[in-house]
Amino acid sequence: MxxxxxxxxxxxxxxxxxxxxxxxxxxxxxxxxxxxxxxxxxxxxxxxxxxxxxxxxxxxxxxxxxxxxxxxxxxxxxxxxxxxxxxxxxxxxxxxxxxxxxGFAPAPPSLLTKASRRPAVLFACTGNSARSPIAEALLHHRAGGRVEVTSAGSHPKPRIHSVAVQLLREQHGIDISGQHPRHLDTLVGRRFDYVISLCDKVREVCPDFGGQPRLVHWSLPDPAAASGPGPVGYPAFVRTAAEIDTRIRYLLPLLMPTPQEVQP
The missing domain is CATH 1.10.10.10 (Winged helix-like DNA-binding domain superfamily/Winged helix DNA-binding domain)
Structure with missing residues (x-):
């Protein structure tokens, strides 16, 4: 039956x-x-x-x-x-x-392995003083040097924002005090696999770098424009850095293959 x-x-x-x-x-x-x-x-x-x-x-x-x-x-x-x-x-x-x-969780960055060529990533924003240097520092830190990463701005500020420097040092142990903003035009001709704009304004004016990089946009507010208790806009910088860090953790598996994907 x-x-x-x-x-x-x-x-x-x-x-x-x-x-x-x-x-x-x-x-x-x-x-x-x-x-x-x-x-x-x-x-x-x-x-x-x-x-x-x-x-x-x-x-x-x-x-x-x-x-x-x-x-x-x-x-x-x-x-x-x-x-x-x-x-x-x-x-x-x-x-x-x-x-x-x-139930599962995304593979942690520690599972990433060395690729045959380091992928190159450019983070772009307007002033290259807050969002993009934070992104550059966090990706470099999480990738352990296995990603070629840089940042630049369409209208770079004279210096990196002091709160960005403070936040990265205090919360991530990263020192960017010796870094200076650079202009996007100084990178024209460089090869990039990813060009990631972090600012709605720079997305409209970002130059063509050639080589058909993958163009990605992360629409993030400028933490330097916020005000709050303590150092100028510090809570806004904390929120911005946390969101950038989350996005970077999910970007890493796209940049480099996992061990199972590496060819002998």
Missing amino acids: YFGFVRPSSPDAPAFVHLAAHPLRWQLLSELAASDYRVRELVERVGQPQNLVSYHLRLLRDGGLVAARRSSFDGRDSYYHLDLARCARALADAGSALHPAL
């Missing part, structure tokens, strides 16, 4: 599954996993009407997977970005809900 398979009663699927299972929402998540974008750019990339894209972006925002920031280049516009840490937790929780052994 054939009894068939009877599925045991189970709770509803996790919210992440409901959100990510829709084809358009998955497409939007995939685009935002690579770079921050404005709505009109997402419309072009997914080939769907703006009202439909906006509707599904709102659902992703309500679910906490996507957030938006007002553009510092055009205050009437906003950049959407993926909350990578929350997505990782939600994905791990969804796996654990199906079976305890299916």
Whole structure:
């Protein structure tokens, strides 16, 4: 006699599954996993009407997977970005809900190995005094020198912001006190695998470096423009550095292969 398979009663699927299972929402998540974008750019990339894209972006925002920031280049516009840490937790929780052994965490940077050629990354912002030198220092630190990383600005300041220097020294043990801002034009002709803009303004004026680098945008507010208790804008610098560090941890596996991917 054939009894068939009877599925045991189970709770509803996790919210992440409901959100990510829709084809358009998955497409939007995939685009935002690579770079921050404005709505009109997402419309072009997914080939769907703006009202439909906006509707599904709102659902992703309500679910906490996507957030938006007002553009510092055009205050009437906003950049959407993926909350990578929350997505990782939600994905791990969804796996654990199906079976305890299916929960997972992203591979730590320690699993990265030396590639045949060091990938080259450029971080660009306007003044090259806060966001981009912080990103440069953190990527260099986390990659252990296995990534060729530099930073520059379209209108570099005379010096690195003192709070950026203080924060990196106190919280990460990194000393950039001897570093000076540089102009983007001084790097034209250099080969880069990734050009990552950290400022909405510099994204509009970043020069073409040739070689078809992967262009990525991280829309981050300028911590030097914030005010708060203690040293000028210190809490804003802490928030900015934390977000940059999170993005860098998820960038590292893209820059270098894991040991399983290395050819003998």
